[in-house]
Each structure stands twice: as structure tokens, then as C-alpha cells.
Amino acid sequence: MTEPPRKRRADAKRNEEALLDAAAAAFVESGVDAPVRDIAARAGVGVGTIYRHFPTRADLIVAVYRHQVESCVAAGPALLRDSPSPHAALAAWIDQFVDFLVTKHGLAEAMRSDQAAFQSLHAYFLERLVPVCAGLLHAAEQAGEIKPGMDALTLMHGIGNLCIGAGTPGYDTHRMVGLVIAGLTRETAPRQH
Amino acid sequence: MTEPPRKRRADAKRNEEALLDAAAAAFVESGVDAPVRDIAARAGVGVGTIYRHFPTRADLIVAVYRHQVESCVAAGPALLRDSPSPHAALAAWIDQFVDFLVTKHGLAEAMRSDQAAFQSLHAYFLERLVPVCAGLLHAAEQAGEIKPGMDALTLMHGIGNLCIGAGTPGYDTHRMVGLVIAGLTRETAPRQH
Amino acid sequence: MTEPPRKRRADAKRNEEALLDAAAAAFVESGVDAPVRDIAARAGVGVGTIYRHFPTRADLIVAVYRHQVESCVAAGPALLRDSPSPHAALAAWIDQFVDFLVTKHGLAEAMRSDQAAFQSLHAYFLERLVPVCAGLLHAAEQAGEIKPGMDALTLMHGIGNLCIGAGTPGYDTHRMVGLVIAGLTRETAPRQH
Amino acid sequence: MTEPPRKRRADAKRNEEALLDAAAAAFVESGVDAPVRDIAARAGVGVGTIYRHFPTRADLIVAVYRHQVESCVAAGPALLRDSPSPHAALAAWIDQFVDFLVTKHGLAEAMRSDQAAFQSLHAYFLERLVPVCAGLLHAAEQAGEIKPGMDALTLMHGIGNLCIGAGTPGYDTHRMVGLVIAGLTRETAPRQH
């Protein structure tokens, strides 16, 4: 029964969210350089509104994916705590990352772009995720479960790449990722208890 | 009295080759959607000439990379014949494929594109390379060197993806590919009861 | 219980003045078609406030320059009273007008604009200043110091024009104005004592 | 009866001329920053054609006025040769310049613009016309007909300014210019011999 006190303020917030949804959808369909006009139309706002909220395309892209990236970041330590082994935690974390990328079809493509607009996106991803991944790698290494010396940046980048084209008939992202994880593990006399 | 008919033919051929060289160069520099004009200018011809020889961009891209694809195709059986083991042949072949993609900066990116223009490129690649890869996989499987059930299309697609961003500082394509190959191999004598 | 009614009024007045200062500054920097937003930002108010006080840009411009125009208007009779001769008064008055325009860089440009927005500005200027100028011309004419028949509107317009570009290296506004004043004076047997 | 041999070439030339005419007309009506589309529409061509012929707006502006500027340049020496006195030549030349500006309503406005796009226009005008004007001034000075020390740049700039607003009801450009020329002449013991 309580009317929202600040209508315009609320609308603005609502708009921003509509914008993020619209942009996410547009990114999936046409890639991260979807025309500004398309995004505006999807969100039911004028183009000016986009520029007000996200002056630069990179701002929009980062905003679109920030939530998911952060939840991935948070998942790292949690998994390490709750999993039976560091290796299992690493595998689970990578799976979560893959699920994220695979759902947000088009994001992986965006990340690889070398256009200036996406540099900051790329940077943001790596800055946030690489340390988490590194932590998991380190723990698994310490536990003697994986071969030492794998660097997190290459792993993240590679996993990201493997998600490109997820959904294409005949391509099985998870299978490829599984291969990578298998490849990481120490082969010497493993788990023969 | 008439101009030698061969002349025209020769000119056309020459043009086509100049065009391919120019396109290859342009692709390296600006990606496979380099402006038509740039390519024409590099080749020293008018834009119309490009359209005459390659009505669609995909035609041009395919033509540019045909040689290398075909040599990859040819390498399959040869490696199988000359390598110490099918697994070694597979690894060597994948390496060759990776080398090809990595050199032709931008090609991997193009392949993943789901734009209509690149569909035929994608189709062509798969059509030619997947059977070869399948042959190698089959042989290695038969020899008991790799886990059975890996499908060639997924492998090709995945390897292709891993080549995206080759050259980015901090990303090591070969390392990721190595992981995949390691992941493929049967963990010899593990779990034997 | 009610807020003192004067309060609102005072705020509004204060806003209006801040607005005029901000607009004046913006006009100097970016000309009289400085973006509304810039002016609002300088004044620390919202754009809506500008529209409330000055519905049309011309209203704002007129308001900005009203003070100076009025002081020019007042100067006419005063100079006529205090100067050694009507011709001297005329020259002094024109000098004052020129000084005003030259200082307010951009105003001369605005005056000449035939855009609708500036029509009222133009009208205002002429309406106020032309009669004063006409009075001075008439007096000088009566005194036999200048050729008869010069019309004030043309003179004002012309002098205004000469102020355009004041400050451009190599252009000497005052020199041109001096030429005009010299051209006005009666040549007959001057000062051959 | 002879068909033009190069049709396309001819069309291109024709287009360029149509463009210049269209631009001139548009400049008169909306100033020199008339929308590209308007100019294209007037000329009956696509916007691309404008960009092909005149990559930058300044190029277009200069092209539009080049003919007239050059004929003004040529007129200087001719008038000096054919006029009864240097002073008469100067007056006639200024008249011609004024006639040019007055006809091309809007040009004077353009010249004063301090926008980057018009800098080159301004530069071009001054570069070509100032020397001619200087020559005439010098000759008149030598003949003792005008006061010494007037600099050509200021004079050109000022005369140009006086042409702004030509056609406005109540403003008489020629009268103002007449005043300036009168102001230039030596007043001492004038011709009463």
C-alpha cells in the first residue's frame, strides 16, 4: 500500500536496469557492438538515456557483466573451503565460470576483442578473476594434485576461449574444458589410494 | 588483329593473385572485415574488381586461406605414416594446425564469428579438416593411446578457439593446447585395479 | 507555520543573478549559443531553472546585457551636456559603445545573427540605442560639424559590425571606427584657421 | 553532334559544379554550416559524393568562394592601371569587394567565424586579398591622396565586417563603406586649390 516515495528516482533506477537487461540481450544477439539504437529500443528508452547512464560503451559492457563477475570472484574462496580437495574446488570453480560464460552467449567473444572499447572490460575481468584462479591453482599445486607451473592468466584466457561458440551444433564446450582439467592433473600414480 | 586471348586471362589471374595477397595482408592488419577499399587499394585495383572475383566476402576469405587449409589436410595421412605412433601424429598435426592459425592472426576470430558472411568459411574449414582429424583420432584410439569417444568436430573447434588471442601478452596458446592433448591421453597404467 | 514568503522570492532572485553571471561567463567563452547545460552547471542550478526564468534564449541574452545597454543609453545625454562639442560627444559615446561590445566578446557576433532567437536581442539593442545615437547625430548636424543625412540605425549597425573580431591579431577595431568618425565630419575648410 | 567521349568523367565534373552551386545556395540560406544533407539534397547527390569531392567542410567552403576571390585579386592591378587616380582605384576595388560579399550573403558571417573549419577560409581570403589591397593603399599613399599608415589587413577585415547584415532593412552597407573611404582621404586643404 505504501507508494514509493521517489517516483522519478525509482524510474531512473528502473531504467538503468532495463538498460542493462536490454544491453545483455542485444549483446547476445549481435555481439557487444550492438547498435546503441537497438539497445535503446529494446529498453524502451531514448538513446540519450543510454549516454547519460553509460557515457562510453565500455561502461555499459562492464556494468552488464559486473554482477556475474563478482559472484564468480566470491565463489573462489567458498569453494576452496567447502570442497573435498583443492583440485575439486578448482574444477568446480572453472565449471561455474564456464556456466556463466556459456549462458551469456557473446561475452566470450567480447572479451577477446582487441578493440579499445573492450580493453577495459578485458582488464576488469582479468583483474578480478585471475587472482582467484591463481589462489585455487596454488592450493591444488600445494596439495600435489596438479602439475606445478600453470599460470592463471593463460588458464582463464584459454577457458574463456573454449566457451566461444558454445551452443554451436556439434561443439561441446564442457568436453573441451574437461580435457583441459584432465590435462592439468598430475598423472603420476594418481588416486590409487 | 585481335589481342591475344590469353592476355586478358593472364591479367585476370594476376589480379586475382594480387588481390589474395592484398587481402591476406589487410586481414592480418585489420581483421577479416578490413574495408573493401583498403584491400582494393593495396592490390592496386578498383573495388569493382574485387566484387567480380569474389562476390561475397566469405569467398575472399576462403580463397585467402585455401592453400594453407589444403596443406593441413594433406599433412594428416603423411604424419600418420611417418610418426612413431598415432598419438604422436595427432599431436604433430594439431601443432601444425595451431601454427597455421596463430600465424594468420585474425583467422581464428573469423572462424568463430556467427555472421552469415563467415558461415561458409566455417563450413569449409570443418568440411575439410574434420575428416582428417577424425582419422587421426580414430587411429590413436585404436592404438589405445587416447580415451575413446572424443569427437573431431569439438576438438577442432576447441583448438581453433584456443588460438584466439595468440600473441596477447600473458597468454600462451601452446600451453593450453598442450593441456588438451595431455587431457586426451589415456592415463597409462592408472587405475589398473 | 508557513515558510516566510519572502524566502522563496529571495532564492529565486539569487538564482536569477547567478544565472546571469553564469550566462555572461559562458557567452564569453563559447559565444551566445553556449549549451544550456553549461550555463546551468556554471550557475549550479538545473536546466529547468533556466527555462523558468528565461523561456527563450533571447530573453537570457537580453537580460545578460541589459545593464550595459542601459548605461550606454544614459551616457548619451550626459556626454552631450559635458562635452566641448556635439561632435566630441558623439565620438565619445561611440567609443563607449565600442568598448562595451569589444569587452563582451561574442556579443557583436550575436547581434548580427539573423536567427530567430536573436531577433529580439537585435530589436532591443536598436530600440534603446538608436534614439540616443540619433540625438547625438542630430546635435552634431545642427552644429554643422558633420555632414547631414546620416541615419543612426545604419551607424549603430555598422559600428557594431566593426567590433566583430576585435582581438583578432592584426585587426584594429578602434582604427576602423576612427575612420568612420573621420568620414562623418564635414570636410569644408577644416582647421585651416 | 559529337558525343562527349567520357560520360562518367563528365558527370563527375558536373556533379562537382552542382555541388558548388548547391553549397553556395545553402550557405546563403543557412550559413556555412548548413547540414551536409541539405547541400547534398539541393545538388541531387548523395552525401557520400560530397565527402568524396570535399573531404572537409573547409575544402567545400574554399572551393565555393575561390572563383570570386580570384577575380577580386585580378581586379586590383587592372583598376590601378585604368583609373584616373590611385584613390579612385582603391575606392572602385573596395566597391567590387563589397559587391561580392553583399551578393554572397552569408560569406561575411563565415569569414568572421573563429571555428576551426573556417580558419583556412579566413587564411585563404587574407592571403590572397590583403596584398592586393596593400598595393592599392600604397599607391594612393604615394600619390598623397590618403593619410599614410593604414594597414591593409585591418581595412579588409573592417570592410568585410561592414558587409555583415547587408540587406537588413534599415542598414546601408554602402553608406558605411563610403564613410570609411571618406575617412581615409587626406583632409588637408582639400582640392580647393
Next chain:
DNA sequence: GATGAATGAGAGTTCATTCAT
């Protein structure tokens, strides 16, 4: 066959103006 001028759709971006709060 080759050329390149012309076309025009389409994308980005700015900013005056309105209006709900």
C-alpha cells in the same frame, strides 16, 4: 574485364526542451 564515382543505409553522438517529482 576493370574502374571508381555515386549512393544511401546505418552508426555514433549532442543537446534543446519537456515534465514528473
Next chain:
DNA sequence: AATGAATGAACTCTCATTCAT
């Protein structure tokens, strides 16, 4: 009264593609 979010028209510029020569 003041605010500033939203709108969308308007403008610039690029480039794939066509087609007359």
C-alpha cells in the same frame, strides 16, 4: 520553484555495393 532524467531530432561520417563507362 527547482531539479535533472528522459526524449528524440538532427548532424556527421563511413563504407558496402552498384553500375555506367
